[in-house]
Amino acid sequence: MSDFQIIDRQDFSDTTFLLEVCHPAMARAARPGQFVIALVDEHGERIPLTIADFDRDKGTITLVVQAVGKTTRQMQQTCQTGSALYGLVGPMGAPSHVADVGKVVCVGGGLGVAPVFPQARAFKENGAYVIGVVGFRSKDLIFWEDKFRSCCDELIICTDDGSAGIKGLVTDGLKSAIEHHEDVDEVVAIGPPVMMKACAETTRPHGIRTMVSLNPIMVDGTGMCGGCRVRVGGEMKFACVDGPDFDGHTVDFDDLMNRLRRFTEDERAAMERWNENCKRLEQAGQTTGTV
Amino acid sequence: MPVRAAEERVDDFKEVACGFSLEDALHECARCLECPNPACVAGCPVGIDIPGFIVKMEEKDYRGAYDILSDSNLLPAICGRVCPQENQCEGVCPVGETLEPVAIGRLERWLGDEAIKNNWNTLPHIEPVRHKVGVVGSGPAGLACAADLAKAGCDVTIYEALHKPGGVLRYGIPEFRLPNDVVDAEIANITRLGVTIECNTLVGRLFTIEQMRDEMGFDAVFIGTGAGAPNFMNIPGETLNGVLSANEMLTRCNLMMAGKFPDFDTPMHMGRQVAVIGAGNTAMDAMRVALRIGAEKVHCVYRRTEAESPARLEELHHAQEEGIEFHWLTAPVEILDDGAGNVRAMRCLRMELGEPDDSGRRRPVPIEGSEFEFETDMVVYAIGTKANPILGQTSKLGLNKWGYIDANETLATSIAGVYAGGDIVTGAATVILAMGAGRRAARSIKTYLGIRDSEAKYRSEQVGCAGTLFGIDLGERNFSPIRLAG
Ligand SMILES: Cc1cc2nc3c(=O)[nH]c(=O)nc-3n(C[C@H](O)[C@H](O)[C@H](O)COP(=O)(O)OP(=O)(O)OC[C@H]3O[C@@H](n4cnc5c(N)ncnc54)[C@H](O)[C@@H]3O)c2cc1C
Ligand code: FES
Numbered sequence: 001m002s003d004f005q006i007i008d009r010q011d012f013s014d015t016t017f018l019l020e021v022c023h024p025a026m027a028r029a030a031r032p033g034q035f036v037i038a039l040v041d042e043h044g045e046r047i048p049l050t051i052a053d054f055d056r057d058k059g060t061i062t063l064v065v066q067a068v069g070k071t072t073r074q075m076q077q078t079c080q081t082g083s084a085l086y087g088l089v090g091p092m093g094a095p096s097h098v099a100d101v102g103k104v105v106c107v108g109g110g111l112g113v114a115p116v117f118p119q120a121r122a123f124k125e126n127g128a129y130v131i132g133v134v135g136f137r138s139k140d141l142i143f144w145e146d147k148f149r150s151c152c153d154e155l156i157i158c159t160d161d162g163s164a165g166i167k168g169l170v171t172d173g174l175k176s177a178i179e180h181h182e183d184v185d186e187v188v189a190i191g192p193p194v195m196m197k198a199c200a201e202t203t204r205p206h207g208i209r210t211m212v213s214l215n216p217i218m219v220d221g222t223g224m225c226g227g228c229r230v231r232v233g234g235e236m237k238f239a240c241v242d243g244p245d246f247d248g249h250t251v252d253f254d255d256l257m258n259r260l261r262r263f264t265e266d267e268r269a270a271m272e273r274w275n276e277n278c279k280r281l282e283q284a285g286q287t288t289g290t291v
Numbered sequence: 292m293p294v295r296a297a298e299e300r301v302d303d304f305k306e307v308a309c310g311f312s313l314e315d316a317l318h319e320c321a322r323c324l325e326c327p328n329p330a331c332v333a334g335c336p337v338g339i340d341i342p343g344f345i346v347k348m349e350e351k352d353y354r355g356a357y358d359i360l361s362d363s364n365l366l367p368a369i370c371g372r373v374c375p376q377e378n379q380c381e382g383v384c385p386v387g388e389t390l391e392p393v394a395i396g397r398l399e400r401w402l403g404d405e406a407i408k409n410n411w412n413t414l415p416h417i418e419p420v421r422h423k424v425g426v427v428g429s430g431p432a433g434l435a436c437a438a439d440l441a442k443a444g445c446d447v448t449i450y451e452a453l454h455k456p457g458g459v460l461r462y463g464i465p466e467f468r469l470p471n472d473v474v475d476a477e478i479a480n481i482t483r484l485g486v487t488i489e490c491n492t493l494v495g496r497l498f499t500i501e502q503m504r505d506e507m508g509f510d511a512v513f514i515g516t517g518a519g520a521p522n523f524m525n526i527p528g529e530t531l532n533g534v535l536s537a538n539e540m541l542t543r544c545n546l547m548m549a550g551k552f553p554d555f556d557t558p559m560h561m562g563r564q565v566a567v568i569g570a571g572n573t574a575m576d577a578m579r580v581a582l583r584i585g586a587e588k589v590h591c592v593y594r595r596t597e598a599e600s601p602a603r604l605e606e607l608h609h610a611q612e613e614g615i616e617f618h619w620l621t622a623p624v625e626i627l628d629d630g631a632g633n634v635r636a637m638r639c640l641r642m643e644l645g646e647p648d649d650s651g652r653r654r655p656v657p658i659e660g661s662e663f664e665f666e667t668d669m670v671v672y673a674i675g676t677k678a679n680p681i682l683g684q685t686s687k688l689g690l691n692k693w694g695y696i697d698a699n700e701t702l703a704t705s706i707a708g709v710y711a712g713g714d715i716v717t718g719a720a721t722v723i724l725a726m727g728a729g730r731r732a733a734r735s736i737k738t739y740l741g742i743r744d745s746e747a748k749y750r751s752e753q754v755g756c757a758g759t760l761f762g763i764d765l766g767e768r769n770f771s772p773i774r775l776a777g
Contacts, residue, residue: 029497039454045547045556046454071556087454089491094684219547219557222452222493223679224462224519225539226672231530236523241680255530258632262532266558 004085007060012143015067018052018114019079024059026090032118033096033213033245036063037221039087040075047071048218048240050190051091052114064114070270092221093244096211098122101185102129105177106152107199109135109170112191115213117147119188124151131181132156133173135191139163171198184208189248193257200248212248214239216259231255297612301582304466304550307609308372311401320348322386323393331380331395336727337435339363341380341395344402357406358413360399365438366431366477366726368407369460371400372469374723375603407476412483420444422740425509427494427682430458431722432515432713434481435729436736441484443733443742450492455546458517460722462546463538463573465580471545495685504708511708511736514696515729518676518714524568528626533562533634537569537577537673544580562669563587566637568623570600574673575610581671582613589615590667594622594642594655620644620655624662626670637665676719693718701735702728710736
């Protein structure tokens with residue numbers, strides 16, 4: 001059943017890798033801000049991943065994965081060029097509203113660097129002046145700099161250790177962008193909840209509209225389970241159908257961060273088991289001389 | 292009916308209700324009066340020829356009996372298990388006036404199971420027509436519609452958002468009531484008719500209903516997307532960890548096999564004291580799943596009384612036998628935090644029954660000063676569902692004020708050539724009503740496409756009369772629709 005062929009893979013670091021998956025219909029339909037749900041195998045879980053890029057001519061979509069849990073670690077091992085995913089559904093969620101704005105800052109940190117790219121590109125195509133702010137731990141973990149440069153009028157790279165760009169967090173980059181440009185109309189921030197929260201707090205005093213892309217735990221991604229519910233403006237929303245983009249100034253990030261801890265224990269158990277299995281396989285491989 | 296003992300069954304997901312043996316089945320058949328004007332057939336939403344298959348069974352022609360049964364219902368092993376027969380065929384069986392009604396549901400299940408066991412499948416002769424029909428959603432409504440259209444020769448593709456077909460049959464109803472193997476086997480009957488099922492396809496987002504019609508070459512579309520979106524109560528504490536919808540719990544367990552975590556990757560962290568809010572079929576399923584996945588104690592919290600519970604009687608009894616504790620006339624007003632973002636307890640009110648409301652049931656009213664704390668570490672909402680918003684968001688389909696798709700009596704929607712049925716039109720109902728709607732829509736689609744319905748009567752007495760052509764109603768035009776370019 002699975003014909004979601006992986007046609008390219010690039011490793012950006014020991015945890016972050018890119019998969020380019022063949023899905024012509026999805027490449028045609030995808031819009032910035034949408035996500036997919038992927039399944040590695042029949043026993044797998046349904047995991048949401050933001051669409052980091054799509055190529056209508058090639059008929060592919062690009063996902064950037066950070067190996068943090070059991071499933072993403074497994075993907076890191078098994079998702080090689082030429083292999084296929086068991087399931088892939090999307091594009092899901094409401095596309096980002098790429099407004100007709102004059103000047104926009106697109107902020108991406110951690111997992112959010114890749115997903116903010118299609119938004120930056122869309123704003124550029126809409127004729128906006130685009131300032132990109134992307135954060136990495138250090139210089140050698142930087143990826144897609146050329147892609148961002150191709151669609152950003154200015155690019156601010158932030159590294160934790162100062163090995164490239166400015167030393168500091170993406171919020172520092174965002175602050176500097178706002179200082180230098182009084183006429184920023186909109187900020188798009190994608191990354192871990194703490195980062196998006198900090199970005200929203202940075203722009204709040206300036207009253208700049210700030211859109212964030214929420215990443216709660218999901219199951220179906222079709223509005224059927226309510227597992228992805230988030231509190232926005234005092235109301236409950238389902239991130240998979242009402243979002244994933246919301247106004248960052250109204251999102252209850254603490255609630256989101258709490259909900260992301262729902263399965264911590266189970267995740268730890270799954271991780272341990274996975275590590276053990278890997279070790280066992282490795283040992284077996286060593287004794288028989290195969291890998 | 293034979294069921295497994297409660298103590299034995301609460302630890303596993305094997306079926307609770309055991310099927311009939313051949314002797315039981317034949318004994319049951321012998322009780323049928325074979326009424327000339329069978330009330331049971333009228334009572335069945337898909338009009339199965341019940342006495343017809345019973346007679347065949349008595350003649351020991353089981354295969355023939357199955358053919359009669361599956362002519363109206365391609366999912367008998369499923370329906371035999373989950374239909375509310377007490378309100379349908381069995382409810383109107385005249386034998387039931389004095390004795391127990393004929394156990395039609397169990398006979399249906401027996402035949403369905405025999406067919407699966409012996410791999411019976413009688414493929415009808417299918418004469419291909421040139422029409423392509425798209426079906427959105429692979430629940431009972433979509434499956435039934437697809438089957439009828441495939442039999443009429445259409446080229447049918449079902450699109451399903453999840454990675455496995457079946458709708459609620461797959462993700463909702465637990466294995467101990469409806470094993471996944473049974474769902475697989477009966478869905479295979481439908482693909483055998485030539486229906487293609489494309490999973491992993493979210494219609495509305497991957498392509499729209501309009502695109503199906505205008506760009507993808509579908510001559511007609513049927514929508515059976517169900518009423519999947521769970522309701523919450525809008526009380527404080529609803530986003531705490533440990534609060535979830537029954538749909539989420541059931542999906543994790545039935546579709547994603549969380550019961551087998553960590554063999555399967557999807558976790559379903561179970562509380563010790565689980566409170567399920569609501570007392571319908573979904574609530575019963577959620578409670579019994581919770582019990583099987585390791586909850587110490589499961590409570591049912593309902594603001595009305597047992598008499599108003601919308602669950603099937605049998606399910607309610609099974610839940611009671613399995614040791615679920617019922618708290619009638621109790622309504623939660625707040626979910627309380629343990630200080631670390633998890634559920635610690637609920638604040639509840641005691642209720643009493645007042646005047647009847649619109650539904651005719653007596654309305655529960657809170658008793659003043661009756662507030663109390665209900666200790667629980669997991670709260671599961673099973674208080675109904677609403678329409679899934681995706682197709683409404685992405686198409687020009689006319690919706691009613693609750694967000695369900697507006698369809699007329701032929702199940703036609705506001706878009707020409709697009710039909711809808713099942714829970715997405717009626718709101719949450721039953722498997723068999725959804726199937727009935729799917730079949731009704733199939734009939735309308737055939738008329739729309741100009742395919743002569745084999746069930747339509749040839750009225751020779753009207754030959755020559757106005758409005759007919761050689762006995763064929765002029766309304767049934769056998770025109771081939773033409774597609775305008777551009
Ligand atoms: C827990 C539970 C227990 C139940 N028990 C019983 C019972 O014992 N007996 C009984 O008769 N009834 C029961 N019901 C009710 C019954 O299951 C439903 O009424 C019936 O399944 C409705 O069928 P449907 O085809 O309309 O929709 P569904 O079964 O809901 O199927 C809809 C399908 O469409 C898919 N879909 C939705 N949107 C899209 C989209 N945009 N693109 C592609 N696919 C989409 C969904 O993923 C789903 O698979 C129960 C329901 C629940 C939730
Ligand atoms: S992921 Fe299930 S409703 Fe959003």
